Amino acid sequence: MLGIIFTLLMLVLLQAVLGFDNLLYISLESKKAPEADQKRVRKVGILIAIVLRIVLLFVLVSIIDFFQEPFSFLSGGIENIIHFAFNGHSIIVLLGGGFIIYTAIKEIWHMISTKGLGVDDMAAGKSSKSANAVITSIVIMNLVFSFDSILAAIGLTSEIESATTAFIVMAIAIVISGLLMLLMADKISTFLSKNRMYEVLGLFILFIVGIMLVTEGGHLAHIKIFGEEIVPMSKTTFYFVLAILIIVDVVQGKYQKNLLAKANK
Helix, strand or coil, rough: CCHHHHHHHHHHHHHHHHHHHHHHHHHHHHCCCHHHHHHHHHHHHHHHHHHHHHHHHHHHHHHHHHHHCCCCCHHEEEECCCCEEECCCHHHHHHHHHHHHHHHHHHHHHHHHCCCCCCCHHHHCCCCCCCCHHHHHHHHHHHHHHHHHHHHHHHHCCCCCHHHHHHHHHHHHHHHHHHHHHHHHHHHHHHHCCCCHHHHHHHHHHHHHHHHHHHHEEEEEEEEEEECCCCCCCCHHHHHHHHHHHHHHHHHHHHHHHHHHCCCC
């Protein structure tokens, strides 16, 4: 019993750590919805995603080999130039990473090409979406982000003898982490609204998340370019880059304030 409780706590911690980038995406994406609907969009999107995560968990437990085994019709390449062996897991991760990179670049481009506009302002302009469209985006990307965490959860519960007990433990961890995400989503969104300078930081973090997913997808697909295999970005590297970005942003912000203070004297 103690072992099951410990596994549950580990799963909740795992979901929380891996869910940070997902939470950031939800906060930024929800700003594209009409202002009056943004809070509802975050809540509905996360609640639907929790239910679909449990469904995805059931599907993965049932047909996990299908996602891990390479597809014969998507394997091959050109000798000494490129080689690949795509499976279901790699395709989902690659598509998710590519979409996140596209989203981050698009929003950054809007910021630098439109004077004085941030994510909030752009949401009111041409880049705005309907509440249902934003909810759909949040749910889809939530599933992409949750794919790896669910596979990791399956690995952590492999020592639990009863398959039913393992499934229940994983489902409880998903619900708890989802509720924590629900609690934190509004706070992060409010923080970004009050501290507009961190919007750019958030988008660049999202960009790095996309790169991390693409490298991971490339590794899962066994892609080799000119004989060199694509190596996935480690979580340690990701958090190191994340820390450096935050430190640079904070230092630059304080330096700019000092320059403005000196200029006004």
